[in-house]
Amino acid sequence: MAITEASPEATARVDAMAPVDPELLATVNQFLALEAKLLDEGREEDWLELLDEDLLYVVPIRLATEDRADEIQRGAFRIRDTKYHVRTRLQRLATGHAYSEIPPSRTMRLVGSVLVQRTADADIVDVTSALLVYRQRGIDDHFDLIPCRRNDTLRLTAQGPRLLTREVILTEVGIATPNLGVFL
Secondary structure, three states: OOOOOOOHHHHHHHHHOOOOOHHHHHHHHHHHHHHHHHHHOOOHHHHHOOEEEEEEEEEEEEOOOOOHHHOEEEEEEEEEEEHHHHHHHHHHHHOOOOHHHOOOEEEEEEEEEEEEEEOOOOOEEEEEEEEEEEEEEOOOOOEEEEEEEEEEEEEEEOOEEEEEEEEEEEOOOOOOOOOOOOOO
């Protein structure tokens, strides 16, 4: 029987299934839960402290007309923010003139399906998670459900994990919510 080399996709699947240190998994889960809680409570300034100075936060465009393998357009974005841009967005929200958030959204984030993978750099871990955001604004009867998958890179620091990169893959191609004024 001949031994054949595994495809990169098969290798990635096997790597994702590699055992992860339970302490690291608990640290990552705690980080994601804290992040969701801070955002749900409107504590964006506290959440900002969890972001690495080199943050890159992107929401690429997804096209329904493409094959699944090609539908994520990583060269075109709904959002492409650095930490500076996030800070600017938060400052604008604080002015009371950010009309996309008047009245402010009430949210509940449910994070699950967390997979952690070590990288060659001991201080960096790759994390994928599923996120479902419930969003309701003011006294509106209408609410939004925003499902997505997140591909994160966390930097492990003495102060705890810091979000270094986040790629948000929206499940919906056409977004039903009127805006993306909330962080995913």
